[in-house]
Amino acid sequence: MKIDDNFYMKLAIDEAWKYQLLTYPNPAVGCVVVKNGEILAIEAHKEAGKPHAEVNALKTAYLSKYPNDVLKTKSSSHDIHDYLIRNHNNFFEDCTIYVTLEPCNHIGRTPACANLLKELKPKRVVIAHEDINKEARGGCETLKSANIEVSIDCMKKEAYELLYPFIKWTQGTFIFYKMAQTLNGSIDGAISSHIAKAYVHTLRDKIDLMLIGGNTVRSDKPTLDARYIAGRAPNIMIYSKNKVFDTNIPLFKVPNREVIISDDLFKLLDYKFIMVEGTYNLMDKLKEKIDYLVLLVSPKIRKGVNALNDLDIDFKIVHENYIGEEKIIYLKRKG
Amino acid sequence: MKIDDNFYMKLAIDEAWKYQLLTYPNPAVGCVVVKNGEILAIEAHKEAGKPHAEVNALKTAYLSKYPNDVLKTKSSSHDIHDYLIRNHNNFFEDCTIYVTLEPCNHIGRTPACANLLKELKPKRVVIAHEDINKEARGGCETLKSANIEVSIDCMKKEAYELLYPFIKWTQGTFIFYKMAQTLNGSIDGAISSHIAKAYVHTLRDKIDLMLIGGNTVRSDKPTLDARYIAGRAPNIMIYSKNKVFDTNIPLFKVPNREVIISDDLFKLLDYKFIMVEGTYNLMDKLKEKIDYLVLLVSPKIRKGVNALNDLDIDFKIVHENYIGEEKIIYLKRKG
Missing domain, CATH: 3.40.430.10 (Dihydrofolate Reductase, subunit A)
Structure with missing residues (x-):
C-alpha cells in the first residue's frame, strides 16, 4: 500500500464517517496530524457545538508528546484555541495537517480554525474539499497569507461523499x-x-x-x-x-x-x-x-x-x- | 483514535485480508514497518511461492528512503534476502516491525524470515499470533536470541480470524x-x-x-x-x-x-x-x-x-x- 497524502487523508475521512449524520447541522469532518512522518492524531468533529476536527486533532497531537501538559484539562473550543496559541512553542512547525474540509474562517459557536492554524504555523495543510458554506469560506486564503503551504483537492471525491449530507441539508x-x-x-x-x-x-x-x-x-x-x-x-x-x-x-x-x-x-x-x-x-x-x-x-x-x-x-x-x-x-x- | 501498537497491527491485518484465501496453501500475512514513528511500508504475502509479507515490507521500507537503490530490481525472495543482508547498513536498527504471524523459522520455498530479521536487527518486532505450523515455528526464539525486543499477542483475536482458514486447511x-x-x-x-x-x-x-x-x-x-x-x-x-x-x-x-x-x-x-x-x-x-x-x-x-x-x-x-x-x-x- 502506498503511504502518501491520500493514505493520511483516508484516515481522516474514515474517522469523520464515524460521526456522519451525528454532527447535524454541521458537516462531518476529520483531521490527521503528522509530525516528521509520525502520525500523532486522528480525530473528528463529533457534535455541533463541540470542538471542530482540527481542534481535537491539534490537542491530541500536542498531548501525545506532552501527556501531562495542562492542555489535557481544556475541553471547550475557546479554551483549547487560547491555550494552544499561547503555548504551542513552535510544536507544529514541522507538522502536516490533513483535514477533510477547508478550515472554517469565521467565528461561530467556536473560534475560527483557519486563524488557529495561522498562529500555529504548521509546515503544510492538506485539504480534501473546499468549504461550500459562504460564511465559513476563505480558510485557504488565511493560511496562505501566513505563508503556510496549502494543498487542496486531495481525495476530493471521497471527501465530497462525506460532505454530501451537509451539502444537501444546507441547500435544502x-x-x-x-x-x-x-x-x-x-x-x-x-x-x-x-x-x-x-x-x-x-x-x-x-x-x-x-x-x-x-x-x-x-x-x-x-x-x-x-x-x-x-x-x-x-x-x-x-x-x-x-x-x-x-x-x-x-x-x-x-x-x-x-x-x-x-x-x-x-x-x-x-x-x-x-x-x-x-x-x-x-x-x-x-x-x-x-x-x-x-x-x-x-x-x-x-x-x-x-x-x-x-x-x-x-x-x-x-x-x-x-x-x-x-x-x-x-x-x-x-x- | 488511539495510535498505538494495535493501530499499526490493524493496518497489517487489513492489508493481509486483501489476499485472504488467495495465498493457499500459505496463510495470509501482513507486515508494517515503522521507523522512528514514520510508517514506511504496509505490505502482505500475496501468493504461495512469492515473497512473504516481511520481505515485501522490508523491501518497500528501504526503497521509501532510497527509491533508486538497485534493490528495486530484486523480486525473488532469495534475491531480496541476500541483498538486504549485505546492504542494510543498519537501516532497520530504529525500526519496529509489525507482523500478523510469527516470522517463519524454516527454509521452505523461500528463506526464513526470522533469520533475515535477525540479521537486520530491528529495534522491536511486534507479532500478533504465534505460528501454528510445527515446521515454521521458533521465529520468536530466533529473534530473541539476537537481542531483538519481541512483543507477542498484539491483536491476537483479530489475527486468529485472519489465520483461521490456514489453520483449518492445515489441520483438515x-x-x-x-x-x-x-x-x-x-x-x-x-x-x-x-x-x-x-x-x-x-x-x-x-x-x-x-x-x-x-x-x-x-x-x-x-x-x-x-x-x-x-x-x-x-x-x-x-x-x-x-x-x-x-x-x-x-x-x-x-x-x-x-x-x-x-x-x-x-x-x-x-x-x-x-x-x-x-x-x-x-x-x-x-x-x-x-x-x-x-x-x-x-x-x-x-x-x-x-x-x-x-x-x-x-x-x-x-x-x-x-x-x-x-x-x-x-x-x-x-x-
Missing part, C-alpha cells in the same frame, strides 16, 4: 431511509442488537422529522422516541391517506412532539434533515426523493418476511462501518 | 460458501460486476475442489472454469442422488478436470480447500460443515428469486472489503 433537504435486515433480506421480528438500536435512537435525537407509513403505525404501534439514549423524541409525519388513528397509542403521547398525518410528500421540503423508517412500500413512494439508504445488516440468515417487491433502485456504497457486531452500510441513490 | 478441510446477491437478497439473473466475477475465478483457480448442486448443473449448465483470469479450472463434485447428467455440457468438456457425481459429503474430507457455489438449499445440507460464507453484495434492489427459506444460521463478520463497487463480506459460521 437531506432524506435518508433507515432499514434493518438480516443477510438474506428478512425484516421480520427482532433484528438489531441493543447497540444498533441505541445508534438509531441517537439519529432520532438529531433529525428534524421522522417519516413513517400509516400501516406501520396501525400495526406496530411504535413509540418512535429516543429513550435508549435519553434523547429528544423527533417530530413525526405519518404518511397516510386515511387520517384516522388511535391517538391513545404511545406515539401520540410523547410530550412536546408534533405529529402530522398527511399524504403530501411536498411537506418534507419544509424540513432539512429527515429520517424515514418503514418497509419497501414506503420506499417505493419515496424512491426519487431519498438521498441515502442507511442499512443495518445483522449477520444471520432468518426465515421471515422479505422486503422484496417490484422496486428497482441502484445505489453506490459510500461507506460502511461496524456497529457492534453488525454492519452499517451508507448507500447513496444513483440517479 | 476449509469449506467456504460463495454467494452473490443484491441488497434485498435477490439471487436472480446477472448480479455481479466483471471485477467480482474475475475475483471468483481467481478463487476457483486456487481451490482443491468446487462443490455444486445437481439441480444447478442441470438448469444453468455452467462451465465453472477460471477463464476470466486464464486460470486453472477446478475439479468439481456435483452433489446429486441422481447420477445421470448430460455430459455434453461444457462443464464435462474441460481438459484435465476431474468431475465426481456423489451425494456422499464425507468425500469432502479428502480435500483441504473447498468452495461451494449454489443456493441456500445446498447450504441447508452443508450448514454444519461450512466455515465461511463469502458474500458478494451488489448495491442494488432488484425483483427476483430470494434465497430465503427455513434456514436459521448465525454468523460473525470477520472482515469486509470492496471489490470494485461491490462489497465482499467474510462471514464465519458461529457454532
